[in-house]
Amino acid sequence: MKKYLAKRVFYMALTLFLVATITFFLMKLMPGTPYSNQEKMTPEQIQIMNQQYGLDKPVWMQYLMYLGGMLHGDMGTSFQFSNQPVSYLIATRIGASAQLGIQAMIFGVFFGIILGSIAAINRNTWVDTLVTVLSIIGKSVPNFVLAVLLQYYIALKLGILPIADWGGFSYTILPTIALGVGPLAETARFIRTGMVDVLNSDYIELARAKGLSKFQIVYHHALRNSLIPLITLIGPYTVSLMTGSMVIENIFSIPGIGEQFVKSITTNDYPTIMGVTMLFSAGLVAVILLTDIIYGIIDPRIRLAGNED
Amino acid sequence: MKLAKVAAAGSVAALCALMLGACGSKASDSASKQVLNWNESAELPTMDLSKATDVVSFDTLNNTMEGLYRLGKDSKIEPGIATKTKVSSDGLTYTFTLRKDDKWSNGDKVTAKDFVYSWRRTLDPKTNSQYAYLFEGIKNATDVMNGKKSTKEVGVKADGDYKLVVTLDKQIPYFKLLMGFPVFFPQNQKTVEKYGSKYGTASKYMCYDGPFNLTKWTGTNLSWSLKKSDNYWDKKSVKLDAINFKVNKSNSTAYNLYQSGKLDATSLSAEQAKQLKGQSGYTVRQAASAFYFQYNQTKPEFQNKKIRQAISMVIDRKEFVNKVLGNGSIPAKGLVSSGLATRNGKDFADASYVKDGVTVNIAKAKKLWAEGLKEIGKDSLTFGLLSDDTDIAKKTTEFIQSAIESNLKGAKVECANVPFKTRLNRTNQGQFGIVISAWGADFADPISFLDMFTSNNSYNAGKWKNAQYDNLIEASKSTDAGNAAKRWDDLVNAEKILIQEQGISPLYQQATAWMVKPKVKGVIYNSAGANYNFKNTYVSGN
Numbered sequence: 102m103k104k105y106l107a108k109r110v111f112y113m114a115l116t117l118f119l120v121a122t123i124t125f126f127l128m129k130l131m132p133g134t135p136y137s138n139q140e141k142m143t144p145e146q147i148q149i150m151n152q153q154y155g156l157d158k159p160v161w162m163q164y165l166m167y168l169g170g171m172l173h174g175d176m177g178t179s180f181q182f183s184n185q186p187v188s189y190l191i192a193t194r195i196g197a198s199a200q201l202g203i204q205a206m207i208f209g210v211f212f213g214i215i216l217g218s219i220a221a222i223n224r225n226t227w228v229d230t231l232v233t234v235l236s237i238i239g240k241s242v243p244n245f246v247l248a249v250l251l252q253y254y255i256a257l258k259l260g261i262l263p264i265a266d267w268g269g270f271s272y273t274i275l276p277t278i279a280l281g282v283g284p285l286a287e288t289a290r291f292i293r294t295g296m297v298d299v300l301n302s303d304y305i306e307l308a309r310a311k312g313l314s315k316f317q318i319v320y321h322h323a324l325r326n327s328l329i330p331l332i333t334l335i336g337p338y339t340v341s342l343m344t345g346s347m348v349i350e351n352i353f354s355i356p357g358i359g360e361q362f363v364k365s366i367t368t369n370d371y372p373t374i375m376g377v378t379m380l381f382s383a384g385l386v387a388v389i390l391l392t393d394i395i396y397g398i399i400d401p402r403i404r405l406a407g408n409e410d
Numbered sequence: 411m412k413l414a415k416v417a418a419a420g421s422v423a424a425l426c427a428l429m430l431g432a433c434g435s436k437a438s439d440s441a442s443k444q445v446l447n448w449n450e451s452a453e454l455p456t457m458d459l460s461k462a463t464d465v466v467s468f469d470t471l472n473n474t475m476e477g478l479y480r481l482g483k484d485s486k487i488e489p490g491i492a493t494k495t496k497v498s499s500d501g502l503t504y505t506f507t508l509r510k511d512d513k514w515s516n517g518d519k520v521t522a523k524d525f526v527y528s529w530r531r532t533l534d535p536k537t538n539s540q541y542a543y544l545f546e547g548i549k550n551a552t553d554v555m556n557g558k559k560s561t562k563e564v565g566v567k568a569d570g571d572y573k574l575v576v577t578l579d580k581q582i583p584y585f586k587l588l589m590g591f592p593v594f595f596p597q598n599q600k601t602v603e604k605y606g607s608k609y610g611t612a613s614k615y616m617c618y619d620g621p622f623n624l625t626k627w628t629g630t631n632l633s634w635s636l637k638k639s640d641n642y643w644d645k646k647s648v649k650l651d652a653i654n655f656k657v658n659k660s661n662s663t664a665y666n667l668y669q670s671g672k673l674d675a676t677s678l679s680a681e682q683a684k685q686l687k688g689q690s691g692y693t694v695r696q697a698a699s700a701f702y703f704q705y706n707q708t709k710p711e712f713q714n715k716k717i718r719q720a721i722s723m724v725i726d727r728k729e730f731v732n733k734v735l736g737n738g739s740i741p742a743k744g745l746v747s748s749g750l751a752t753r754n755g756k757d758f759a760d761a762s763y764v765k766d767g768v769t770v771n772i773a774k775a776k777k778l779w780a781e782g783l784k785e786i787g788k789d790s791l792t793f794g795l796l797s798d799d800t801d802i803a804k805k806t807t808e809f810i811q812s813a814i815e816s817n818l819k820g821a822k823v824e825c826a827n828v829p830f831k832t833r834l835n836r837t838n839q840g841q842f843g844i845v846i847s848a849w850g851a852d853f854a855d856p857i858s859f860l861d862m863f864t865s866n867n868s869y870n871a872g873k874w875k876n877a878q879y880d881n882l883i884e885a886s887k888s889t890d891a892g893n894a895a896k897r898w899d900d901l902v903n904a905e906k907i908l909i910q911e912q913g914i915s916p917l918y919q920q921a922t923a924w925m926v927k928p929k930v931k932g933v934i935y936n937s938a939g940a941n942y943n944f945k946n947t948y949v950s951g952n
Contacts, residue, residue, distance in 0.1 A: 131831070132831055132832045132835035132836075133830075133831025133832065133834060133835050134831075136463075136540055137463045137464060137540070138463040138540035138541065139831070139834060140834060140849075141540075141543070141852075142540060142543065143543065143868050144838075144868060145556060146540075146542070146543060146555070146556075149535050149555075149556060149557060150538055150540070153535060153536065153538050154538070178607075181455055182453070182455045182456065182611075182629065182630060183455060183456040183458065183461040183462075183463075183538075183610075184456065184458065184461070184607055184608070184609070184610065184611050185455075185456075185611050185629055185630065189629070189630070190630055193628060193629070193630045193631070194630060249662060252662075252663065252666060253666065256666070257666045257669065257670055260670070264663065264666045264667050264670060264672070265658060265660075265663045265666075265667060266632075266633075266656070267632070351659045351660045351663075352660045352662075352663055353663070354632055354656070354657060354658045354659070354660070354663060356630070356631055356632045360659070367829060367830070367831070368831075369831055
């Protein structure tokens with residue numbers, strides 16, 4: 102187990118290093134400067150600014166300087182928010198995105214499992230068809246459409262929840278639903294398919310033959326085995342939701358990281374691009390590792406150490 | 411079993427969040443207070459006036475800081491820290507007498523040294539100011555900016571605590587206007603040095619000398635407030651107790667909040683503007699921002715004036731702003747925007763209006779096109795149209811492409827919609843046939859626009875050259891700089907030449923439609939420089 106983990110952590114570090122390197126050089130291929138007033142500055146002024154920020158140095162030297170900074174935990178300062186350290190920008194913005202992402206995931210998975218199970222148990226009935234139709238709608242309606250509708254009808258017309266802003270739990274409900282419906286639909290479809298397979302298997306027949314109640318069969322035997330494929334899905338999904346949904350964050354005026362990432366690219370805010378990319382990548386590789394470990398725990402047939410040990 | 415645990419944990423987390431939310435809720439403001447709730451469409455990136463580059467920063471600085479002057483309605487110069495200004499007979503020395511009763515929010519007095527310190531700091535290349543170029547014309551400013559001279563050599567000196575002496579290299583006819591722009595405001599040295607790299611990155615790492623103090627801004631959050639200042643010299647004229655700003659980037663969200671009474675003012679999208687036009691509260695804010703064609707005149711086809719005229723004449727600018735934009739933008743009368751500068755009651759844009767240069771005339775365009783093609787010895791012409799990749803820019807290029815191709819025989823337009831920075835890059839490198847460029851004026855003087863198109867100016871990407879134009883612009887800066895009437899005529903005539911020759915073809919003047927509650931009174935909006943001045947704003951009735 103230890104050896105396996107050490108190997109995996111090494112690969113994680115290697116992956117992150119490659120991501121940092123590739124992103125850095127790709128980013129430097131983008132035309133333009135990070136100065137928002139570039140349009141009005143003369144070429145001489147731009148050159149002086151480049152000298153000040155070290156952007157006049159060869160790209161490989163800038164790369165080494167960047168890596169050096171990263172090793173000391175210094176991600177640089179943002180250009181969009183002048184003087185603001187990127188670490189501060191991320192720290193103050195990631196909380197809202199992460200909370201929203203986790204809530205949306207819990208909401209989606211929880212109700213997805215319930216709906217998926219109901220569909221599987223009642224397979225080939227009108228209930229199954231209804232759940233399937235709902236899942237397809239949930240998956241195909243873009244979340245921003247849902248967000249705008251929820252905001253207009255629930256918040257403005259009925260006035261029962263806040264329209265936008267980020268204050269307490271009540272502010273998170275509408276964005277959570279808007280963001281969570283996608284994962285909900287996906288989960289429901291996964292669980293339904295998985296459970297239909299499981300319910301047809303021999304050990305379920307055995308459980309039935311032993312006289313277990315329907316609830317016990319579904320809850321103890323069928324559900325646990327149907328969850329396995331879902332885990333592969335949940336990990337990366339959670340990371341992508343946690344790192345921010347630009348559209349949902351904009352609609353509900355949530356101070357998240359989603360838009361900063363997109364904006365940092367269009368404005369050539371190099372340190373922020375790198376900071377957010379690395380955060381996203383680190384989250385993703387960590388979740389993949391975690392998923393593999395959880396896999397082993399849930400399904401004893403999958404051995405972490407592999408066959409060679 | 412496990413699922414039950416997860417569900418329980420989820421409920422606890424939800425409950426905690428609910429309780430935290432309840433702790434954060436605020437008591438409502440008392441009814442008697444003068445409070446304004448204003449929407450912003452972007453974050454406040456910095457309060458360091460040497461580093462600010464965007465409208466939100468400049469607007470916030472304009473309301474929390476005080477410079478030598480404050481710009482009132484129609485960019486009229488109103489008293490600020492300066493009580494008296496003496497200009498030497500050659501126009502090269504300005505002596506400002508400062509008031510003794512304005513204080514910084516930390517209790518220090520505002521003195522001439524604060525101006526000297528602030529200007530030197532902005533010009534110091536180490537500060538990385540992107541607006542330092544506005545100091546050009548002040549003695550040694552350009553050399554200091556380029557690191558060739560020390561900041562001590564800038565032509566600004568404090569003569570005691572309350573006299574500021576500024577020396578210029580050349581006359582700057584709009585010098586007083588510039589003094590109303592935040593980059594020329596004072597800075598409190600003690601505060602800058604105390605906070606070091608944190609200076610201006612949150613409301614607590616700042617010091618203010620204007621009508622309001624900034625609060626509740628953490629540097630990255632989406633809301634902040636301006637509170638009336640007790641230290642401001644003219645606090646009796648300030649009527650608002652507080653202005654609460656909220657960033658809502660989605661126009662539909664902001665309008666929902668406006669309808670529910672949470673916001674008193676918000677900007678609108680083009681779609682919303684089309685629907686709400688004419689309703690109570692609908693307000694159009696014209697910007698001193700022009701969109702225009704630059705023709706790449708290193709290419710033979712665009713050196714031909716008739717070709718340029720023909721292209722400009724097939725565009726129905728009125729139809730374009732109404733059908734495509736619909737946000738209150740107006741057809742350009744010329745390059746210099748309407749409402750920017752007036753003399754003896756006449757708007758510069760009207761004085762320099764060349765009707766033929768910006769009006770649709772398909773028949774004439776066809777004729778000019780045919781003649782032009784003949785002159786360059788071609789029977790068809792394919793050229794690129796470069797623009798941004800925003801929704802509006804894409805709609806713009808589609809409209810223009812269709813106008814040109816359907817009216818000019820043999821014309822083929824290849825649209826390239828690229829990101830802003832790419833567009834700038836290609837423009838500077840001359841990689842375009844026609845490019846749709848935009849320019850916003852920093853101060854309310856026509857030179858802010860016209861300076862760009864002198865032969866060797868780096869902004870003149872199309873490389874249009876006209877000696878007469880160059881001479882007029884030069885005269886406005888030298889021989890006629892001290893004579894307002896002559897200078898005005900020089901600039902009017904220069905613009906007329908630019909449009910008659912179609913050195914560039916103006917398209918439209920940008921505007922933003924707003925909904926502002928009718929109870930909000932006394933908002934001062936200027937199209938150039940810092941837009942909003944809330945010093946005399948108040949709320950009356952509902």
